[in-house]
Every structure is written in structure tokens, then in C-alpha cells.
Amino acid sequence: MRYAERPSMHREIQVAAEPSRIWACLADVEAMAGWSPELVRVEWRDGATGPAEGASYLGHNEHPTIGSWRTLAHVTACVADRTLTWCVLDVEGRYGPASEDPAQPMATWSFDITPAPGGAVLRQTVTLGPGPSGLTAYIARAPEHEEEVIAYRFDELAKGMDLTLQGVKDAAEGTAT
Numbered sequence: 001m002r003y004a005e006r007p008s009m010h011r012e013i014q015v016a017a018e019p020s021r022i023w024a025c026l027a028d029v030e031a032m033a034g035w036s037p038e039l040v041r042v043e044w045r046d047g048a049t050g051p052a053e054g055a056s057y058l059g060h061n062e063h064p065t066i067g068s069w070r071t072l073a074h075v076t077a078c079v080a081d082r083t084l085t086w087c088v089l090d091v092e093g094r095y096g097p098a099s100e101d102p103a104q105p106m107a108t109w110s111f112d113i114t115p116a117p118g119g120a121v122l123r124q125t126v127t128l129g130p131g132p133s134g135l136t137a138y139i140a141r142a143p144e145h146e147e148e149v150i151a152y153r154f155d156e157l158a159k160g161m162d163l164t165l166q167g168v169k170d171a172a173e174g175t176a177t
Contacts, residue, residue, distance in 0.1 A: 001150050003129050003139060011122040011156050011161040013121040017172035019113045019120045024086050024146070025171040026096055026111050027051055032114075035167025037160045046162055051086075053078045060090070068095055074102045085110035089131070091143035096132035111168075122168060124161045128153075 001007045003166055015022055025031065030042045048055035052075060057070045072091035077083055087105035095106070108127045108149055113120050128135065128150070135153055139146045171177040 001147050003135060003146065003150060004173055005050055006127050006129045007150055007154070008125060008127040009158065010125040012121050013123050013162075013165040013169050014116065014119065015169045015172050016119040019115055022113050022122055022168065022172045023081045025168045026113075027080075029057065031167075031171065034163065037163055040068075050086055051075050051078045071106070072100055072164050073109075074100070074105075076102060076108070081113060083110060083112050086135070090133065092112055092115075095134060095137055099131060099166045101131075103127070104130050104131035122165060124165055127162070145146055 005111075029051055031064055033039045033041050035100055039059055040062050043058040043060065043082035045056045045058065048057065054075065055078075056072055056074045059073050060068070061071060062068045071087045072089040074085070074089060075086045084162045085108065087098050087102050087108045089101070089104070090096065092101060093099075107129070110125045112123045112125070114123070135149060138149045142149070
């Protein structure tokens with residue numbers, strides 16, 4: 001698994017709610033900060049107040065090893081009750097030249113809702129690259145460990161994705177505390 005190959009992974013969860021209810025939870029992007037272990041706060045830009053194709057927000061993030069940073073999330077697909085996709089850009093130039101170019105994301109994230117008996121399946125997917133990121137910085141220092149670095153980050157991301165999916169499920173099913 002090489003960064004240049006744009007590795008991808010997904011997690012999914014069964015949700016006992018209608019797709020429209022799940023979508024309402026996903027559309028509340030600010031709520032993600034309560035479910036994600038890295039996203040702390042969302043700040044919509046250019047008058048946007050929620051997801052729509054072309055909308056963007058600054059994501060304020062924290063990680064115990066990496067520290068605090070901001071990214072620019074640019075919504076690239078938004079279909080109510082079905083899919084929400086956004087790319088994450090290095091707006092501060094932390095890992096290379098600052099970028100607001102959706103063609104050079106550090107990562108691309110998506111949620112997909114598929115109707116299923118008793119509700120729906122909610123899938124979250126992440127695809128790395130092709131733009132520079134924290135991973136590329138680690139890989140540059142130890143290229144012989146590229147696969148291990150990516151596997152370690154995917155393990156971290158999987159745990160966070162599971163927490164986020166569970167948060168959406170609890171909110172959609174009305175069991176959130």
C-alpha cells in the first residue's frame with residue numbers, strides 16, 4: 001500500500017432510521033465535532049451554513065501526537081438522503097504549499113446511505129492523497145516504512161470513523177445522550 005496509489009478504506013454501520021433522518025444528522029456538520037476524535041470545530045466560509053456542492057468550511061482539528069491544525073474542507077458531492085463527499089485541503093501549508101485546489105486533497109471523505117431492511121447502512125470512506133499531508137512528511141523521513149505508516153494511520157482513522165458512525169447512528173435513532 002503506497003500513498004501514491006491513493007489508498008482507501010471504509011467502515012459501515014446499520015442504522016435503524018430512514019435515510020432522511022440519517023441525512024439530517026450528516027447535514028449537521030458541526031455535530032461531527034462531537035463524534036470525531038480529531039475534529040474540534042467547524043467554521044463555514046463564504047456565507048455557507050451547511051453542506052452543498054461547492055460549499056467549504058475550515059475544520060479545526062487536534063491530535064495528541066500531531067497537535068492542532070486547520071484544514072479546508074471543500075464539499076464535492078452532496079445528494080440529500082444519499083451521499084456527502086468532501087476533500088480536505090492543507091489551507092495553512094503545513095505539509096507543502098498551502099492549497100485550496102480540490103484536485104490536490106490530503107484526503108477525500110464521504111458518507112453514503114444505502115436503504116436496507118429496518119433502516120439503512122451508513123458507510124464512511126476515506127481516500128488518502130494525492131496532495132501532501134502529515135503522512136507524506138512521515139514517509140519522507142522513513143520511506144522504507146511507508147506501508148507501516150499508512151497502516152498505522154488507517155488503524156487510527158478506523159477507530160475515529162467507528163466513533164463518528166456510532167454518533168450518527170445514536171443521533172438518527174434518537175438514542176444519543
